[in-house]
Every structure is written in structure tokens, then in C-alpha cells.
């Protein structure tokens with residue numbers, strides 16, 4: 001069955017009614033359970049109603065643009081053949097976190113994955129991270145949910161988990177008895193020409209991608225998973241993102257990156273299952289050491305700083321030349337509309353190719369890369385500004401691929417050497433993760449790896 005991408009309307013809240021305090025000691029009394037869904041029973045309708053109203057209000061000005069996704073009660077199933085958050089229509093917000101595993105005990109690592117699975121299954125359905133919720137449970141213990149999502153709907157939250165190469169082997173050491181099951185393709189990404197990587201923004205043993213239409217919901221999810229991990233894993237680095245730079249469904253309008261260009265036009269889309277099968281999922285039998293990964297994928301993350309101030313001083317003609325598309329519509333410079341195929345043979349003034357030989361879309365197009373396609377799922381980021389008054393901003397590039405050795409590494413090698421866009425970019429973070437298939441109810445994420 002393909003990954004479930006159809007959102008569903010929340011079911012009636014099955015949480016039992018609040019328990020009475022009775023004669024229990026004040027410090028130990030189980031307090032009334034607080035359910036995010038129940039809070040929404042009254043408030044959720046209002047939230048959704050407001051969002052629709054807002055979208056309608058600005059509809060005239062944004063006539064040709066998809067209105068912002070309402071942060072309504074959109075819920076994606078957590079369990080399934082593939083993890084949610086890959087072909088799921090890209091939500092508007094991201095909080096991505098990479099973790100270092102701090103325990104040396106394999107059983108504790110497994111228990112962490114069990115606990116994360118339980119909490120993720122709850123939070124993606126609009127429930128609190130734990131069974132009591134933020135304002136219930138023993139009064140003398142920390143709450144099992146941090147509380148900042150009280151009253152907020154699920155907002156299309158998806159949580160997608162991955163394993164980095166260092167989980168399997170670190171400095172040659174088999175940390176958790178997993179080395180024999182490390183996929184051959186799961187190695188640290190090589191250093192590409194022009195990379196200026198910050199180690200403290202790169203790699204990691206585990207990763208969690210939280211995507212939602214409300215930033216507070218995404219941040220709440222990562223915060224609670226980090227809290228649950230205490231003593232077993234700790235955040236190594238994390239990245240916030242906004243304004244998805246890729247559409248992953250034909251139902252979505254193409255968003256813009258911080259260079260002001262439509263980004264994601266030619267992305268792989270969920271409505272192309274043959275393309276997704278060929279380029280995203282790891283087929284069974286792909287790697288005899290890593291049967292546990294079939295139905296999963298590989299996730300490449302690259303924090304790419306964009307020199308916004310330099311870009312903003314370039315003529316429109318130069319900006320379009322470097323990308324190979326028009327800024328207004330996102331159409332190839334060879335003509336047609338946004339979704340027209342570029343004609344790389346068409347000559348322009350002085351018999352020069354109309355789409356320059358170093359234009360980004362020429363170099364990245366599948367026809368010029370042995371048919372290779374990526375499922376891009378990146379986000380814009382602005383992490384404040386530098387001491388020189390420049391924006392610390394760019395694109396947090398994420399791509400899901402069937403094999404990084406055939407799908408990302410050769411393409412990035414080529415782009416880093418010849419892409420005209422490269423002059424305006426600096427890659428500052430890099431990581432690769434193996435993303436296991438989805439869990440079935442009763443299983444934990446990555447269970448087959450530990451079987």
C-alpha cells in the first residue's frame with residue numbers, strides 16, 4: 001500500500017473522563033487528563049474557521065497562488081508501509097533534529113526507539129506526548145508533555161526517523177552490534193568542492209524530521225522527543241525551516257525560495273508512483289546486509305547558506321540566466337509555461353544556448369544525469385544575521401533517494417564544480433541518514449534492524 005497521504009478528520013476522543021481527586025495525597029494525586037483533542041472540541045472549529053476566513057480574505061491578492069495551509073485539524077496516519085513525511089504533501093514548517101546516542105547499551109537504544117514510536121504515534125494524531133498530558137499525572141513528577149501545544153490541532157504533523165552511519169560504526173567500533181547490518185550506501189557524505197562545513201551542524205546518529213503547518217506543533221514534537229531521550233540520546237544540532245521550497249504533490253502550488261524563484265516545479269510528486277518507486281524507496285534485495293531497509297529511503301540534508309545581499313544586487317537577467325528559468329512564472333528560458341520541458345538545444349543571441357551551459361536547471365535536469373530524479377523536501381531558513389549585518393539565511397536542502405551513490409553524490413559533485421548558482425551558495429551543514437520503512441501498529445520504528 002502506498003504511504004497514506006490522505007488526511008483524516010479526527011475521531012471522537014477516546015480518553016476517559018477526568019478522574020476525581022478523591023482522597024489521594026495532593027502531591028501524588030493523578031490530575032484530570034488534559035487532551036489536546038478535547039480542548040479542540042470547542043476551539044478547533046474556531047481555529048479552522050478563522051484560517052478559512054483568512055485565506056478567503058487574502059484570496060484576491062494571491063489569486064494565482066495557493067493560500068497558506070490552514071493550521072487545522074489535518075491528521076496523517078503514523079503507521080504504514082512507508083514512514084509519513086516523505087511523499088506526504090510538504091507542510092509549511094520544519095523542525096529537524098539530529099541526535100547523538102549517549103547510552104552504550106543496545107537495550108536502552110531499543111527502548112528509546114520504542115518510546116519515540118509511542119510518543120510520535122500520539123503526537124501526530126493531535127494527542128499529548130504521554131498518556132497523562134501536560135497538566136495531569138502525579139503532581140510531584142514532571143509532566144509527560146511540555147504543554148505548549150495545548151489547544152493546538154495536529155496541524156498535519158509528521159515525524160520521520162532516520163539512522164546515521166555513526167550509529168553502526170564509529171571510528172571502526174561496532175557500538176551496538178549493528179555493524180554487519182550497515183548498508184553499503186550509508187557512509188558519511190564526501191566533502192564536495194566549495195563545502196565549508198560546520199561539524200556542529202553535520203552528521204548525527206539519529207534524526208527526526210518534524211513537519212507541520214504550525215511551527216509550534218513541530219517544535220513541540222522535537223522538544224518532547226528530546227525530553228524523552230534524556231540519558232539515552234541528546235540533540236547534536238537542529239534546524240528550523242519555513243516556506244517549503246518543494247511541492248511533493250500536484251495538489252500544491254509551487255512555493256518560492258529566498259532567491260525569489262519558484263522551487264520544486266520539476267520535483268518528484270506523490271502522484272507519480274512509478275517515479276517514486278524508481279527513485280525514492282529502497283527496493284528489496286538492494287543490499288543483502290540491509291534487508292531491514294527495504295521500503296525505506298535515504299535522506300540527504302544540506303544546510304546551504306545563500307548570499308542574499310550579493311544576489312539582490314544582480315540584474316534580473318543575470319538571476320534568470322543562472323537559474324535557467326523566468327523569475328515570474330518559473331518557465332524555462334526556452335519558452336512555454338512553468339511545467340513545459342526545457343529545450344536545452346535552443347540557441348539565442350550570438351548562437352549561444354538560451355539556457356546557459358552553467359544554468360542550474362540544465363545541470364540538474366534528469367536528461368543530463370542519466371535519468372536521476374530526487375524527491376526534494378527542503379525549507380527556507382533565516383537564523384538571524386551575522387556580525388556583518390548579513391542574513392544568515394538559505395535553503396535547508398533535504399532529498400529522499402533510493403541510493404545516494406547513484407542519486408545525490410554524482411549530481412552534487414557536478415553542481416559543485418560547474419553550477420553558476422554555486423557562486424551565491426555556501427554549504428555549511430551535511431548529513432546522510434537511512435530512513436527505515438514505516439512501522440506497523442505494535443512495532444517500533446526500525447524494529448527489523450534489531451531483530
Ligand SMILES: C=CC1=C(C)c2cc3[nH]c(cc4nc(cc5[nH]c(cc1n2)c(C)c5CCC(=O)O)C(CCC(=O)O)=C4C)c(C)c3C=C
Nearest residue numbers: 257261262263264265266267304361364365366395411412
Ligand atoms: C544536488 C541537488 C541539488 C541542490 C543541492 C540544489 C540546490 C538549490 N537549488 C535551488 C533552486 C532551484 N533548483 C531547481 C531545480 C532543481 N534543483 C535540483 C537539485 C538541486 N538543487 C534538481 C534535481 C532540480 C530539477 C531540475 C529539473 O528537473 O529541471 C529550480 C527550478 C525549479 C524546479 O524544478 O524546482 C530552482 C529555482 C537553490 C536556490 C539551491 C540552493 C540553495
Ligand SMILES: [Fe+2]
Nearest residue numbers: 263360361364
Ligand atoms: Fe536546485
